Amino acid sequence: xxxxxxxxxxxxxxxxxxxxxxxxxxxxxxxxxxxxxxxxxxxxxxxxxxxxxxxxxxxxxxxxxxxxxxxxxxxxxxxxxxxxxxxxxxxxxxxxxxxxxxxxxxxxxxxxxxxxxxxxxxxxxxxxxxxxxxxxxxxxxxxxxxxxxxxxxxxxxxxxxxxxxxxxxxxxxxxxxxxxxxxxxxxxxxxxxxxxxxxxxxx
DNA sequence: CACCAGGCAAGTA
DNA sequence: TACTTGCATGGT
Numbered sequence: 001x002x003x004x005x006x007x008x009x010x011x012x013x014x015x016x017x018x019x020x021x022x023x024x025x026x027x028x029x030x031x032x033x034x035x036x037x038x039x040x041x042x043x044x045x046x047x048x049x050x051x052x053x054x055x056x057x058x059x060x061x062x063x064x065x066x067x068x069x070x071x072x073x074x075x076x077x078x079x080x081x082x083x084x085x086x087x088x089x090x091x092x093x094x095x096x097x098x099x100x101x102x103x104x105x106x107x108x109x110x111x112x113x114x115x116x117x118x119x120x121x122x123x124x125x126x127x128x129x130x131x132x133x134x135x136x137x138x139x140x141x142x143x144x145x146x147x148x149x150x151x152x153x154x155x156x157x158x159x160x161x162x163x164x165x166x167x168x169x170x171x172x173x174x175x176x177x178x179x180x181x182x183x184x185x186x187x188x189x190x191x192x193x194x195x196x197x198x199x200x201x202x203x
Numbered sequence: 204c205a206c207c208a209g210g211c212a213a214g215t216a
Numbered sequence: 217t218a219c220t221t222g223c224a225t226g227g228t
Contacts, residue, residue: 030208068225114211134209
């Protein structure tokens with residue numbers, strides 16, 4: 001898979017906080033639309049936890065309009081910003097020192113942060129060895145009969161932990177190439193594609 | 204026009 | 217616990 005896509009080095013962003021904002025804005029939304037919203041936040045100079053918290057819900061949601069679900073996402077951005085300010089005074093380096101499991105549980109208690117967003121934050125913003133399960137992962141694994149169609153999030157995640165090196169960089173890259181592989185070779189409406197590079201591994 | 208995009212919370216049974 | 221629904225804009 002790496003031969004097709006190289007080292008993808010996700011997540012594209014200038015700061016770790018920008019990664020976190022991106023994980024929320026891309027929920028159920030194309031990355032293109034989410035990244036436009038991030039550019040708008042940069043242009044308005046409100047890409048810090050403090051700035052987000054001091055911006056009115058209504059104007060924040062206008063700035064991120066292109067990402068869809070913008071009213072709920074404005075609240076979610078405030079919730080994760082509140083968490084970051086309260087937990088580490090916006091010093092993400094402090095958060096990185098916390099134990100992964102504790103951090104994950106705390107993230108999951110935050111409004112708007114579910115399993116995928118929490119894990120994306122852990123691996124892409126905080127450098128933790130965590131595998132992100134998303135719709136692409138489910139589809140491509142299921143298409144290759146590695147999992148059932150109704151497999152749960154943790155079931156899929158545990159499968160990867162059992163079969164794959166638990167290292168931040170590898171888990172980061174694996175998720176990234178899975179997404180790109182699914183986009184290119186494993187579209188939602190088409191059947192299993194014989195060119196899929198994951199097929200080489202499965203066979 | 205239909206369908207999809209790097210989900211989640213809240214409500215219902 | 218297991219399903220369903222609302223949230224919304226933008227690209228193909």
